[in-house]
Amino acid sequence: MDGVEQKDTEANAPSVIDRYYTRWYRADMKGKPCEDHCILQHSNRLCVITLAETHPVLQKGRTIKNINYQISNACSRLNNKVSGKSKRGGQFLTDFAPLCRITCTDETEYTIYSCIRGRLLEVNESILERPALLLEKPSTEGYIAVILPKFEESKSITENLLTREQFESVVSKRSVAQSQTS
Amino acid sequence: MSPAVMLPLKEKDKPIVQKLLSAGCCARCVLRFCCVSVHAAYRQPHQETLKELQTFISSDTENGKSQDPDPAAPESTEEDNKSQDASVSEASDDPPSKKAKLDPGVSDAPPEGVKESDVCMLCLGILQDLCGPSRAVKIAETVKTENYTFDTLVLSVSLPAQLCVREHSCWLHVKKEVREKSSVLDKDDVIQVKEAFKWVMQGLVAKELGGVAVVTKSQFEVGVEFIHPETDADCHFLATTCGDCFKPTKNKLSMFTRMAVVKALEKISDSKFLKHFPCPPTRPSSSCTAQDIQCLHVSVFVAGRYNKFCRSLPQTPWVIDGERRMESSVEELIAAPVLSSFRADGFNFSSSGREDVDVRTLGNGRPFAMELLNPHTSRLSRAEMKQLQETINNSSDKIKVRDLQIVSREAMGRMKEGEEEKTKSYTALIWTQKPIQREDITFIDEIKDLTLDQKTPLRVLHRRALAVRQRVIHTMNARFLDPHHFHLGLRTQAGTYIKEFVHGDFGRTKPNLCQLLKTDTDILELDVESVDVDWPPAIPE
Numbered sequence: 001m002d003g004v005e006q007k008d009t010e011a012n013a014p015s016v017i018d019r020y021y022t023r024w025y026r027a028d029m030k031g032k033p034c035e036d037h038c039i040l041q042h043s044n045r046l047c048v049i050t051l052a053e054t055h056p057v058l059q060k061g062r063t064i065k066n067i068n069y070q071i072s073n074a075c076s077r078l079n080n081k082v083s084g085k086s087k088r089g090g091q092f093l094t095d096f097a098p099l100c101r102i103t104c105t106d107e108t109e110y111t112i113y114s115c116i117r118g119r120l121l122e123v124n125e126s127i128l129e130r131p132a133l134l135l136e137k138p139s140t141e142g143y144i145a146v147i148l149p150k151f152e153e154s155k156s157i158t159e160n161l162l163t164r165e166q167f168e169s170v171v172s173k174r175s176v177a178q179s180q181t182s
Numbered sequence: 183m184s185p186a187v188m189l190p191l192k193e194k195d196k197p198i199v200q201k202l203l204s205a206g207c208c209a210r211c212v213l214r215f216c217c218v219s220v221h222a223a224y225r226q227p228h229q230e231t232l233k234e235l236q237t238f239i240s241s242d243t244e245n246g247k248s249q250d251p252d253p254a255a256p257e258s259t260e261e262d263n264k265s266q267d268a269s270v271s272e273a274s275d276d277p278p279s280k281k282a283k284l285d286p287g288v289s290d291a292p293p294e295g296v297k298e299s300d301v302c303m304l305c306l307g308i309l310q311d312l313c314g315p316s317r318a319v320k321i322a323e324t325v326k327t328e329n330y331t332f333d334t335l336v337l338s339v340s341l342p343a344q345l346c347v348r349e350h351s352c353w354l355h356v357k358k359e360v361r362e363k364s365s366v367l368d369k370d371d372v373i374q375v376k377e378a379f380k381w382v383m384q385g386l387v388a389k390e391l392g393g394v395a396v397v398t399k400s401q402f403e404v405g406v407e408f409i410h411p412e413t414d415a416d417c418h419f420l421a422t423t424c425g426d427c428f429k430p431t432k433n434k435l436s437m438f439t440r441m442a443v444v445k446a447l448e449k450i451s452d453s454k455f456l457k458h459f460p461c462p463p464t465r466p467s468s469s470c471t472a473q474d475i476q477c478l479h480v481s482v483f484v485a486g487r488y489n490k491f492c493r494s495l496p497q498t499p500w501v502i503d504g505e506r507r508m509e510s511s512v513e514e515l516i517a518a519p520v521l522s523s524f525r526a527d528g529f530n531f532s533s534s535g536r537e538d539v540d541v542r543t544l545g546n547g548r549p550f551a552m553e554l555l556n557p558h559t560s561r562l563s564r565a566e567m568k569q570l571q572e573t574i575n576n577s578s579d580k581i582k583v584r585d586l587q588i589v590s591r592e593a594m595g596r597m598k599e600g601e602e603e604k605t606k607s608y609t610a611l612i613w614t615q616k617p618i619q620r621e622d623i624t625f626i627d628e629i630k631d632l633t634l635d636q637k638t639p640l641r642v643l644h645r646r647a648l649a650v651r652q653r654v655i656h657t658m659n660a661r662f663l664d665p666h667h668f669h670l671g672l673r674t675q676a677g678t679y680i681k682e683f684v685h686g687d688f689g690r691t692k693p694n695l696c697q698l699l700k701t702d703t704d705i706l707e708l709d710v711e712s713v714d715v716d717w718p719p720a721i722p723e
Contacts, residue, residue: 016685016704020641044644048688084647121648122637126689133689141689148644 017139024158025052025167026115030096034059034174037115038139039161045154047116049099049144051134054171057102057110058138064131066103069123071111077123077145087148090119095160099123099145102134116157118149189213189234190220194363198356200239205355205462208302209235210309210382214373215356216363221381228310300465304352305375306410307469308341313382317406317472321383322390324475325404329525330558332402332479334395337384339376340407342470343436343443344416348463349375350447350455355462401480401560408470414438419458420446482554483594484520485718486571486586487547488512488533493707495580496539498531508539515581517552519573523566525558534597534715535606535676538708545607545712547584551594562588585721596717605656607711608680610670616701617665626660626670626698637690639682653678670695671711681705 017023021040029035036052051057057064069077075091077099082090093099093114100123103109114120123145127134134142149157162170191199195216202212209231210224218224223231301307325335353360353369360367384396387404417438421428424446428437447455455461490497490512499514500507513531521529533550537543562570571586632655638646654675661669672680679691684705686694695703 042640042644044641046640046644048640082648085645087648121643124689141686143688146640146643 021048022158023164024161025164025170026113026161027052027167027170029113029115035110036167036171037113039115039158040139040143041158045149045151046121047118047147047149047157049112049115049147050142051112051138051144052167053138055110055138056108057104058135062104062106062108062135064102064134065105065107067100067127067131067134068103069100069128071098071100077120078125080120080123082119082121087119087121090121090148093118093120093147112144114145114147115161116147116149117153118147118157121146121148189223189231189238190218191216191238192363196239197359198363199235201356201359202352203235203239205352206300206303206465207352207462208232208305208307208310210313210378211302211304211352211375214309214375214378215352215360217360217367217371217373219373224309224378224381225385227314301467301469303463303465304345304348306342306345306348306408306413306466308345308375308408309378309382310469312408312470312472313379315386318383318386318390321387321404321406321475325391325477328477328558330402330477330479331560332394332400334397334400335387335391335402335404336398336400337380337387337396338403338405339379340405341375341440342408342410342414343438343440344410344413345375346440346443346447347416347420347459348413351459351461351463354452354456403478403480405476405478407473407476409473410466410468410470412466412468416459416463417443420450423454423458424449477556479557479560481591482524482526482557482560483551483589483591484524484554484586485549485551485589485594485597486516486583487549487718488516488543489545489547489582489584490537490541490543490580491582492580493540493542497533497536500539510578510580512581513552515578516550516574516583519570519577520552520554523559523562523570523573524554526554527556529554532594532597534604534713537710538681541708541710543710543713545710547582548710548713549597549715549717551589551597551718553591553594585718587718587721589718593717597715602676604676604714605673606676606678606713608672608674609709609711610672610680610684610705611663611707612668612670612684612695613704613706614666614668614699614701615703618662618668618699618701619665620662623660623662623668623699626658629655629658629698631656632658632693634678634683634694635692636679636682637687639679639687640690641682641687651677655683667706680708 017040021042024039024041026037026039029037034054034056036054038050038052040048040050042048056062071077077091080091082088094117095113095115097114099112099114099120101109101111124143127142127144136142198216199212202215207215209228212235213223213231302310321337349372350369353372357369360372388394388396414436420438420443427442427446427449429442430437431439494508495510495512496508497512499511513529517529517531520526530553531550532552533548535548537548567586567588571583574581574583574586634653634655636651636653638648638651655678656673656675658673659671661671663669670684672678672683674680679687681687682691682694684695684703686692686696
């Protein structure tokens with residue numbers, strides 16, 4: 001094989017996410033401070049919904065007590081089933097559709113939202129068994145859900161979202177504001 | 183005029199002939215409805231036949247046969263194409279009326295005062311001036327221009343669907359007389375327009391092409407098509423009487439296909455038919471139009487194995503939102519020289535699995551096959567195939583082809599059969615987040631038949647069904663390179679997604695290499711080392 005000469009580049013080696021996904025953000029979801037979501041859009045238009053690293057669940061050494069995909073009496077995201085190439089039967093979600101509720105051991109509760117319009121393909125059941133995954137690897141194994149936007153909306157769904165640069169500037173303004181108030 | 187073929191008509195044909203001629207039927211259509219199956223009778227110029235028919239009905243010989251009795255003449259034996267009466271074929275040079283008719287600029291005044299220039303209400307001119315030596319010359323010219331290599335050809339004829347309606351009407355018109363001639367005769371015994379057309383044309387086309395056999399089955403098809411817009415509406419009443427026979431179809435221009443019309447005619451009662459359609463059919467004012475002659479050779483299949491040495495070459499053209507992503511592709515690099523050698527119009531490429539754009543395929547390569555559409559050259563010798571392979575291999579250093587050969591359509595199935603069962607070998611360049619030492623990865627070599635649960639990778643989930651698939655990694659071996667890199671060799675069941683096994687795909691492939699090594703791992707390069715499908719057979723260099 002070739003390319004062995006790159007052996008010392010591991011620090012810069014782009015991760016799977018960097019190579020194939022674009023990061024999009026929604027800050028202060030529904031006006032709730034710091035409840036930031038990160039949407040990873042694959043070049044094939046598919047989106048993985050994750051918690052942004054700034055999300056309160058990942059702050060202050062919180063631990064998770066419970067993750068619940070039952071978002072109402074009538075609807076559980078765990079019942080979502082898709083079949084065939086066309087993914088028939090998947091729940092269709094709009095921007096503010098709740099995906100799950102996370103309760104932390106300090107009794108704080110957070111709702112995670114879809115952030116984009118599209119068909120729900122799967123939710124991450126691994127984090128039900130091991131909630132710690134969400135804290136350890138929020139942007140990979142601790143993902144929340146996979147959503148497939150409509151083909152014709154694959155570009156427009158990210159119009160209301162922040163780019164990585166925009167999000168970083170939001171976050172830095174936040175810390176400035178925080179340091180001023182403190 | 184040369185001596186005519188004796189028409190095998192009997193006294194009982196007389197009323198049929200009479201009735202048809204006065205209804206505006208051409209001479210050959212009269213023969214068809216008299217169930218005459220002597221090919222030679224159709225081959226003589228239709229004007230000649232008409233004259234004979236006219237003489238026949240005007241003679242009042244009560245005691246039999248036609249006006250020129252010849253006891254030696256065959257009456258209704260099927261004739262071989264080539265055994266046609268010399269007098270007929272020699273006599274078939276067109277009279278001037280023919281050329282005048284085909285050229286719309288020239289007046290088509292009937293020559294010699296014969297009424298025949300009227301277009302037949304049954305065949306709409308197809309068995310008149312559209313069926314003769316000048317048509318054969320045209321067909322032969324087209325075939326020659328396209329420069330196909332072939333031994334035999336089959337002539338196919340496509341007729342306007344309304345011909346069936348007219349045929350049915352005419353059958354009802356003379357049914358009584360035909361039954362009186364012989365009670366066993368039925369509509370099926372009427373010679374079809376297509377048949378009569380071929381009896382006339384096959385020999386003429388064969389002659390024009392220098393004796394090529396025109397047969398009923400051949401790899402090479404020459405299609406003639408006639409349309410007649412003037413009478414297209416003939417069929418329309420059937421849609422209201424037999425609506426269930428006509429369903430709008432996606433790829434057909436009109437729902438009045440020949441098949442649908444035939445089906446509707448089988449269902450409709452005679453009385454209902456007669457209420458909607460004139461019997462006999464009305465005379466058309468114009469003759470059919472001949473469409474362009476279509477030549478088609480059956481597909482040739484070519485198979486081989488390819489190597490791909492480039493990490494920026496997709497297997498097939500990569501188009502996103504109508505925009506080309508990469509300059510070339512494996513299939514295009516192979517297809518270009520193959521298409522030009524076989525002078526084919528197009529191709530369909532298939533292979534035993536496929537590799538990603540950034541993956542190389544080394545070793546003996548990946549089996550592939552391509553269907554060549556409408557090849558103008560269909561046979562290449564072993565040496566020529568070898569030369570073609572050389573041409574492909576000299577055209578690019580991104581790919582290489584071996585075992586290039588012509589195969590049968592059936593044999594192609596062998597390639598797809600092997601796809602799921604067979605094993606594949608890979609080498610991957612792995613990166614580890616935590617530093618490793620030589621001994622940290624030796625345990626990998628001990629792992630045998632590791633079963634993975636692979637959810638459909640996110641990478642392909644947009645176009646494949648979501649499922650968890652079990653795939654087996656039969657063996658692995660690790661070769662240490664440096665504290666963050668090693669080479670991983672794998673022999674796996676076909677259909678295993680290697681990249682996802684390495685990085686885990688958001689934990690959706692379990693177990694994955696990250697779990698096995700307890701550190702994040704990523705795949706930097708991947709090579710297919712072998713695709714273990716034993717087709718196509720190897721060709722010794």
